Amino acid sequence: MPTFGLNLPEYPWEQLAPYREIAEQYQGPLVNLSIGTPIDSTPSIVRDALVNTSDAHGYPTTHGTLQLRESIACWYERRRSVTGLNPQQIMPTVGSKELIAWLPFLLGLGAHDVVVRPRIAYPTYDIGAQLAGAQHIAADSLEELDEDTRSRVKLIWVNSPSNPTGAVTSLEQMRALVEQARDLGAIVASDECYAELGWGQWDAQRGGTAVPSLLDSYVTQGRFDHLLSVYSLSKQSNMAGYRAAFVAGDEQLILNLVNSRKHAGMIVPAPVQSAMIAALDDDQHVQAQKDVYRARRERLLPAVQNFGIQVEESEAGLYLWGSAGEDTWSTVERFARLGILVGPGVFYGSEGEGYVRIALTGSDEDIDRAVERLRR
Numbered sequence: 001m002p003t004f005g006l007n008l009p010e011y012p013w014e015q016l017a018p019y020r021e022i023a024e025q026y027q028g029p030l031v032n033l034s035i036g037t038p039i040d041s042t043p044s045i046v047r048d049a050l051v052n053t054s055d056a057h058g059y060p061t062t063h064g065t066l067q068l069r070e071s072i073a074c075w076y077e078r079r080r081s082v083t084g085l086n087p088q089q090i091m092p093t094v095g096s097k098e099l100i101a102w103l104p105f106l107l108g109l110g111a112h113d114v115v116v117r118p119r120i121a122y123p124t125y126d127i128g129a130q131l132a133g134a135q136h137i138a139a140d141s142l143e144e145l146d147e148d149t150r151s152r153v154k155l156i157w158v159n160s161p162s163n164p165t166g167a168v169t170s171l172e173q174m175r176a177l178v179e180q181a182r183d184l185g186a187i188v189a190s191d192e193c194y195a196e197l198g199w200g201q202w203d204a205q206r207g208g209t210a211v212p213s214l215l216d217s218y219v220t221q222g223r224f225d226h227l228l229s230v231y232s233l234s235k236q237s238n239m240a241g242y243r244a245a246f247v248a249g250d251e252q253l254i255l256n257l258v259n260s261r262k263h264a265g266m267i268v269p270a271p272v273q274s275a276m277i278a279a280l281d282d283d284q285h286v287q288a289q290k291d292v293y294r295a296r297r298e299r300l301l302p303a304v305q306n307f308g309i310q311v312e313e314s315e316a317g318l319y320l321w322g323s324a325g326e327d328t329w330s331t332v333e334r335f336a337r338l339g340i341l342v343g344p345g346v347f348y349g350s351e352g353e354g355y356v357r358i359a360l361t362g363s364d365e366d367i368d369r370a371v372e373r374l375r376r
Contacts, residue, residue, distance in 0.1 A: 033342050033343075034342050060270035071280040079196070080215070096232035098245075111135075116136075117138060154187065161194040166315050167315060168315050192211075299368070304320055
């Protein structure tokens with residue numbers, strides 16, 4: 001009998017099941033800080049837009065409505081300091097994970113091609129390369145690759161702010177990478193879905209600098225060729241259940257993706273497109289949600305440090321990334337004994353060994369429970 005199905009690795013979060021059982025034995029509610037799914041309500045302005053356009057009897061356009069693409073272009077200019085984008089250079093997607101997983105395939109990459117992703121990174125970058133039959137390599141710099149490998153690089157992923165580390169890639173670092181990639185004829189794709197959640201020096205609302213985008217004019221030097229910026233409304237607007245995201249950049253790449261997706265049926269539903277417009281045109285709810293996460297972070301961070309975790313990077317995003325100087329699973333178990341579930345660093349590559357990722361996406365009550373247990 002033939003064997004059917006893709007030969008992909010087991011979904012890593014299944015490995016947390018035994019530690020969840022330990023956590024559930026604690027005398028108190030389970031506090032799940034292992035995943036980054038938003039738990040706060042979707043803003044009413046977004047839900048109202050969805051309801052008001054729910055009479056969606058016709059097929060939506062794959063490229064997205066002109067109104068949506070204009071809202072995205074305005075959002076890039078207003079929130080990300082990106083100028084010069086036109087609606088042809090933008091396309092909505094069914095969540096950013098979908099685009100990340102399918103981009104190498106949609107770009108036509110194959111067995112001879114190399115996809116580069118950061119050494120510590122979201123596992124979907126590797127899965128995307130595998131779905132296309134391409135080679136995936138973990139490297140933080142192209143200088144780490146030998147000449148033959150470097151010549152075969154076709155796609156380079158940037159993730160800033162990083163999931164899981166919270167590290168931010170500077171404008172200077174991105175510009176240098178773009179220059180190298182263009183010399184190779186490679187595409188740079190930047191996953192920027194945590195960009196509104198900068199802390200410390202990256203907290204624009206507290207006197208810091210806004211997290212930079214790959215499409216910033218300093219990086220692009222006035223040209224969008226070979227560049228793609230990926231963004232999701234899941235984190236900033238609590239729209240994870242809407243699967244609302246978009247990609248912008250190189251016009252020829254975007255139009256090619258639109259054509260491929262027309263054939264494949266990858267279309268963002270019309271009511272979701274309307275909800276995206278409402279979210280993108282309103283900055284007030286984004287600021288309010290960031291204030292909520294900042295308050296949770298300010299309570300949780302010292303408690304985690306008190307528990308013996310040395311928090312590293314964590315400059316932006318929804319996570320604290322740190323190590324207790326022991327193997328990952330020992331740290332996960334120590335948290336579980338307190339009824340707290342955290343994310344194992346090994347899920348993000350071999351260099352995540354010894355680390356854990358602690359999400360800020362618990363409710364205020366759960367964050368307070370975690371703080372009390374960790375301080376105890």
